[in-house]
């Protein structure tokens with residue numbers, strides 16, 4: 001059975017083009033620096049986001065944690081939002097791998113207050129840790145895109161205080177698409193950036209960490225320490241090149257489909273869609289009217305060929321991506337309408 005999978009954009013399969021490129025990829029041992037496809041990917045990725053160098057890493061979590069390990073020394077303090085991925089969804093890795101302390105600030109739907117960041121930067125005192133890094137996230141995993149003015153203000157504070165800024169840009173191309181700017185206009189507001197080749201860009205595996213040459217040279221050694229020195233990784237790199245060259249160009253389609261899905265869902269009685277949060281490919285909504293099928297919605301929809309995640313705090317999230325078509329959206333909405341009217 002073919003499923004329509006709305007759980008996330010992490011479920012995306014590689015495209016036919018990717019599989020073809022993977023099949024014929026020229027590879028070598030990348031730990032020796034011998035894999036031409038990985039080298040090409042890293043060079044292409046660095047240029048794309050306007051950084052000196054880039055490194056292929058196994059996952060987004062790996063890239064973020066490697067950034068912390070590379071920027072900071074043990075015991076440093078990292079300033080970041082309380083709802084960001086590094087804090088909420090990375091298994092506490094910051095305390096295990098980099099050995100840093102996380103100083104969380106309350107975020108306003110992903111936006112951090114620059115003045116508050118400034119006020120939390122440590123002075124020299126026998127008792128204090130040193131502030132080692134500031135982290136921002138764009139697009140935020142709550143589906144919202146952070147305004148560039150906010151990123152600029154935070155980067156300025158980092159520079160004034162000589163503290164690096166890392167961008168968790170897992171979906172940075174979605175952010176650039178929403179803002180209708182070249183991705184460099186987003187990534188120029190940070191010293192290092194991580195972005196995923198998987199997720200909406202459909203590569204099967206992999207992320208990129210980019211920054212200065214000196215930073216990436218150091219990160220390469222940290223990647224080996226973390227067990228991320230991959231051998232014939234060009235098989236994966238070939239898919240990553242398709243992701244960056246082609247798949248970044250079509251994300252507006254997923255964003256349009258998210259709005260379309262939101263509009264159609266909102267016509268179902270009892271469904272309330274958070275339209276102001278549809279910036280990228282995520283539709284958040286709740287079902288206001290009590291209905292016996294709401295509790296078992298996950299199973300009921302599964303039996304009709306639709307995969308969803310259970311609600312979090314009463315909120316459901318449907319994610320559009322390459323493998324979700326307009327016809328799928330009609331089927332999803334018709335099916336949900338029927339389930340909620342029975």
Ligand SMILES: *Cc1c(COP(=O)(O)O)cnc(C)c1O
Nearest residue numbers: 059060061062085137141168170
């Ligand atoms: C998905 C995601 C990550 C982690 O990526 P994985 O490849 O799943 O480890 C990091 N940050 C954000 C904002 C994400 O959405």
